[in-house]
Amino acid sequence: METKIVVVKDPYSDSIDVACEVLRSGGLVAFPTETVYGLGAVATNPEAVKKIFEVKGRPQDNPLIVHLSSIEQITNFAYLDEKFVPVIKKLSPGPITFVLRKKDVIPAEVTAGLDTVGIRIPAHPVAQRLIDCSGPIAAPSANLSGRPSPTDAQSVIEDLKGLIECIIDAGPSAFGIESTIVDLTREKPVVLRPGPITLEELNEIFKEFGGVEYHKTNMEINKPLAPGMKYRHYAPDKPLRILESNALKDFINTNTLILCTEETKDSLLKDAENVYIIGQFKKPYTIAQNLYKSLRFIDKSPYSDAVIEKFPEEGLFFSIMNRIKKAAIKK
Ligand code: TXA
Numbered sequence: 138m139e140t141k142i143v144v145v146k147d148p149y150s151d152s153i154d155v156a157c158e159v160l161r162s163g164g165l166v167a168f169p170t171e172t173v174y175g176l177g178a179v180a181t182n183p184e185a186v187k188k189i190f191e192v193k194g195r196p197q198d199n200p201l202i203v204h205l206s207s208i209e210q211i212t213n214f215a216y217l218d219e220k221f222v223p224v225i226k227k228l229s230p231g232p233i234t235f236v237l238r239k240k241d242v243i244p245a246e247v248t249a250g251l252d253t254v255g256i257r258i259p260a261h262p263v264a265q266r267l268i269d270c271s272g273p274i275a276a277p278s279a280n281l282s283g284r285p286s287p288t289d290a291q292s293v294i295e296d297l298k299g300l301i302e303c304i305i306d307a308g309p310s311a312f313g314i315e316s317t318i319v320d321l322t323r324e325k326p327v328v329l330r331p332g333p334i335t336l337e338e339l340n341e342i343f344k345e346f347g348g349v350e351y352h353k354t355n356m357e358i359n360k361p362l363a364p365g366m367k368y369r370h371y372a373p374d375k376p377l378r379i380l381e382s383n384a385l386k387d388f389i390n391t392n393t394l395i396l397c398t399e400e401t402k403d404s405l406l407k408d409a410e411n412v413y414i415i416g417q418f419k420k421p422y423t424i425a426q427n428l429y430k431s432l433r434f435i436d437k438s439p440y441s442d443a444v445i446e447k448f449p450e451e452g453l454f455f456s457i458m459n460r461i462k463k464a465a466i467k468k
């Protein structure tokens with residue numbers, strides 16, 4: 138299949154019309170959001186949605202997120218308790234997904250048969266325009282299943298060129314890791330996936346509901362609440378280990394690639410040539426932005442394996458470590 142690559146510099150130009158037409162006619166479009174690139178199909182078209190699973194090689198039990206362009210649209214697709222509206226308004230549009238009880242218009246193909254649906258309102262203007270033009274878009278991240286999510290069009294091209302109708306290139310994603318997922322169908326709001334909105338921020342925002350619980354989903358749990366989180370994920374083909382920054386010294390100028398912060402390179406690894414900088418410790422968001430590109434680089438590099446710096450699990454680093462740990466699970 139020929140994949141159209143549409144470069145969108147100005148989100149308000151007509152260049153996204155091509156992508157919109159592809160979606161409307163049942164095709165797949167990779168599109169930018171402020172977290173990562175998504176692989177979209179019109180959410181109310183079950184045949185189009187099925188193709189997402191085929192193209193990605195995605196396990197059938199892993200539901201997709203439905204992307205809308207405004208908060209007002211939510212009740213067309215899901216049941217929403219009024220008491221959560223102020224909180225949703227604080228966080229959306231943005232890098233967060235809410236799990237709600239679904240209405241019948243959402244096909245079972247989207248939710249992998251669950252009676253709940255993940256709803257996200259991305260803030261990216263290109264994503265918003267696309268949704269306005271095509272209707273609600275069901276989309277997972279635009280990578281082949283198991284690979285690091287794409288944070289720019291080049292990474293989408295690596296995984297999906299020739300397999301889908303269209304890829305929109307609107308530059309790098311601002312956050313670089315996937316949305317925080319909060320399940321609002323339970324007694325207390327439950328965080329199913331940590332992300333750009335941190336647990337600390339959520340506890341503050343959900344104060345009147347007693348804060349949020351964090352649900353640790355992992356490979357050992359048979360029935361995880363966010364089915365996607367049970368898999369090895371974000372992973373390079375080559376082995377990856379997580380080490381304290383001090384221990385990285387043992388790998389200076391070996392055949393192992395060292396992924397670390399600028400600070401660690403400057404203080405501990407001055408003479409090392411086998412280093413890939415993943416961002417600044419002082420600015421954790423730069424690490425989130427570069428993380429998946431860095432993980433993709435491991436396989437492109439000439440090194441046989443890689444080690445990555447360990448971070449304290451708080452704030453945004455909690456979400457970053459969640460991804461790194463999944464990437465480091467052995468095959
Ligand atoms: O930032 C993001 O969330 C990106 C962009 C494209 O929006 N999307 C994304 O999708 O990361 P994906 O498919 O890679 O991850 C979706 C996650 C999976 O772990 C899935 O299990 C969970 O959301 N999920 C979706 N619907 C759910 C539901 N009804 N209940 C529980 N978990 C759900």
Ligand code: MG
Nearest residue numbers: 277278279286
């Ligand atoms: Mg994904």
